[in-house]
Amino acid sequence: MKRIAYLGPQGTYAEEATFTLFPEDFVSLPHPSIQGTLRALAKGEADFAVVPIENSIEGTVSATLDSLWVLPQLQVFKALVLPIRHCLITQEPSIETIRTVFSHPQALAQCQGWLEEHLGAIPCVPTASTVEALQKISSGVAVVASTRAAELYNLPILHAGINDAPDNCTRFWLVGPPGQSLAQPTRTSIGFSLHNNRAGALHDALTHFAIRNINLAKLESRPTKKVIGEYLFFADLEGDADQNPLKEALEELWASVEKLKILGTYPILALPQA
Amino acid sequence: MKRIAYLGPQGTYAEEATFTLFPEDFVSLPHPSIQGTLRALAKGEADFAVVPIENSIEGTVSATLDSLWVLPQLQVFKALVLPIRHCLITQEPSIETIRTVFSHPQALAQCQGWLEEHLGAIPCVPTASTVEALQKISSGVAVVASTRAAELYNLPILHAGINDAPDNCTRFWLVGPPGQSLAQPTRTSIGFSLHNNRAGALHDALTHFAIRNINLAKLESRPTKKVIGEYLFFADLEGDADQNPLKEALEELWASVEKLKILGTYPILALPQA
Numbered sequence: 001m002k003r004i005a006y007l008g009p010q011g012t013y014a015e016e017a018t019f020t021l022f023p024e025d026f027v028s029l030p031h032p033s034i035q036g037t038l039r040a041l042a043k044g045e046a047d048f049a050v051v052p053i054e055n056s057i058e059g060t061v062s063a064t065l066d067s068l069w070v071l072p073q074l075q076v077f078k079a080l081v082l083p084i085r086h087c088l089i090t091q092e093p094s095i096e097t098i099r100t101v102f103s104h105p106q107a108l109a110q111c112q113g114w115l116e117e118h119l120g121a122i123p124c125v126p127t128a129s130t131v132e133a134l135q136k137i138s139s140g141v142a143v144v145a146s147t148r149a150a151e152l153y154n155l156p157i158l159h160a161g162i163n164d165a166p167d168n169c170t171r172f173w174l175v176g177p178p179g180q181s182l183a184q185p186t187r188t189s190i191g192f193s194l195h196n197n198r199a200g201a202l203h204d205a206l207t208h209f210a211i212r213n214i215n216l217a218k219l220e221s222r223p224t225k226k227v228i229g230e231y232l233f234f235a236d237l238e239g240d241a242d243q244n245p246l247k248e249a250l251e252e253l254w255a256s257v258e259k260l261k262i263l264g265t266y267p268i269l270a271l272p273q274a
Numbered sequence: 275m276k277r278i279a280y281l282g283p284q285g286t287y288a289e290e291a292t293f294t295l296f297p298e299d300f301v302s303l304p305h306p307s308i309q310g311t312l313r314a315l316a317k318g319e320a321d322f323a324v325v326p327i328e329n330s331i332e333g334t335v336s337a338t339l340d341s342l343w344v345l346p347q348l349q350v351f352k353a354l355v356l357p358i359r360h361c362l363i364t365q366e367p368s369i370e371t372i373r374t375v376f377s378h379p380q381a382l383a384q385c386q387g388w389l390e391e392h393l394g395a396i397p398c399v400p401t402a403s404t405v406e407a408l409q410k411i412s413s414g415v416a417v418v419a420s421t422r423a424a425e426l427y428n429l430p431i432l433h434a435g436i437n438d439a440p441d442n443c444t445r446f447w448l449v450g451p452p453g454q455s456l457a458q459p460t461r462t463s464i465g466f467s468l469h470n471n472r473a474g475a476l477h478d479a480l481t482h483f484a485i486r487n488i489n490l491a492k493l494e495s496r497p498t499k500k501v502i503g504e505y506l507f508f509a510d511l512e513g514d515a516d517q518n519p520l521k522e523a524l525e526e527l528w529a530s531v532e533k534l535k536i537l538g539t540y541p542i543l544a545l546p547q548a
Contacts, residue, residue, distance in 0.1 A: 054497075054502065055497075056497055056499065056500075056501070056502040057497065057499050058336070058497075059336055059495075059496050059497045060495075062332070062333055081502060105402070125402075126402040126403075127402055128379065128399075128400035128401060128402060129400075165499060165500075167500075167501070167502075169502050171502060200483075200484035200487065200490075202480065202490055202493060203477065203480045203481065203483070203484035203490070204484070206476065206477045206480065207477065209474075209477070210474035210477035210478070213474065216474075216476055216477070217503060218495060218503070218505065219476060219493065219495050219505075219507075220494070220495055221333075221334075221492060221493050221494055222333050223328075223329075223330055223331065223332075223333045225330065225331050225439060226330075226439075227330070227441070228328065228330040228355060228441075228443055228445060229491060229492070231492065231493075233493075
């Protein structure tokens with residue numbers, strides 16, 4: 001059976017992504033942090049890892065990019081876009097008797113409009129994790145979490161789908177040790193650092209793709225963590241890294257940057273909204 | 275007296291930045307979130323706001339960019355780079371008797387190496403804020419927070435400067451209603467959205483700066499929050515937006531993008547490491 005590390009604990013959307021990617025049985029290895037999840041894979045304690053890379057509201061999950069940049073020998077095999085559906089979990093029979101809402105700050109932010117409209121000015125208290133919030137369930141308390149979390153902790157859902165953006169979704173990456181692509185790649189993710197901060201260096205790097213009409217689906221800067229104002233760049237490009245024109249563009253980029261890391265070339269799997 | 279909104283509560287680095295920017299007396303308006311801080315300014319409840327925009331380790335503070343993009347009529351007047359110096363706060367006489375460490379996840383992450391080396395495998399428990407961590411101070415407990423937080427809550431510092439990166443610093447923005455620049459601007463921050471996701475659109479946008487040798491100090495993509503894979507871009511450019519060559523480049527950019535917002539053109543103030 002395959003050992004799958006994922007961002008836990010039980011009931012997270014990363015766990016839901018793991019079940020979708022591995023419908024057969026697997027050994028479940030939940031980790032409390034993204035760094036820990038990917039480190040377990042790098043150390044050979046797991047065969048694959050499932051981590052979030054981007055949410056449609058919150059943007060890039062920086063910890064995933066930062067870890068993949070420093071950890072050696074890891075490869076993205078697949079992207080999975082999962083719809084996010086937050087629920088109001090409470091033992092109260094109606095919203096009138098709710099006095100406090102607990103959840104992770106991101107979940108609270110994503111439901112802010114709904115909560116203000118239906119619950120008014122009652123306090124929304126941030127917790128370090130959704131699971132910590134669920135432990136606070138008692139009289140007058142509600143928690144924002146997933147359907148799966150409610151099922152796992154055997155708690156009633158009062159309202160489902162309370163996120164303000166109905167098409168809220170999160171992209172997850174399936175990461176493994178280097179190997180053959182699982183299916184025809186349509187997307188390639190890279191990280192690179194430039195020789196210096198000179199004017200136009202980033203523009204020059206992007207020229208290799210622009211002149212070949214290769215779509216830059218995403219571009220992100222991250223601090224080098226050495227000096228404030230020095231950056232690495234992460235880009236998502238349309239196409240297969242082993243086929244032209246992308247292959248040729250990457251070879252040219254390789255010659256012009258300080259360091260280039262191809263994080264993976266992979267297919268994207270999208271799940272319809274429930 | 276000026277009314278200054280800042281990311282609170284008391285004892286945060288944002289408060290320290292506020293005291294540095296306003297050495298004279300001011301009316302202190304701490305807010306629990308960045309959105310709330312900037313909204314108070316937009317509603318006229320404050321004369322200025324002080325918010326973090328970037329940390330040398332954690333990268334951009336997305337909430338600041340997202341709020342400035344949607345709130346009308348706000349302008350960045352000054353950037354302040356503040357050294358960050360985390361302390362181990364505890365009532366224990368030595369590290370031998372510490373059994374648990376509480377703090378905000380970012381502060382724990384920034385001291386991870388020091389904590390592992392000096393405290394070994396004892397649990398580091400994330401809290402929603404540094405202040406929540408300080409409320410947990412009791413026998414066997416330590417908290418990672420600022421010198422100022424220790425002073426405010428009258429708690430003893432066992433070790434100062436425990437952050438792994440000694441030159442850890444955070445950039446804050448002083449934001450106000452539109453008006454005259456306070457001093458000679460050296461940096462200009464903009465946000466823009468592109469007409470479509472066509473190949474090369476971002477490259478074309480950057481060309482206006484590259485051909486004029488204008489340094490792009492930073493580039494960040496943020497989700498439009500509508501569809502996953504659609505982005506806004508935020509850029510920091512060297513120079514004064516009201517002087518050539520930047521003035522001319524921005525006029526050209528204006529004509530080629532869907533929306534352009536000049537967040538501010540301002541001087542940067544850097545404080546030496548303590």
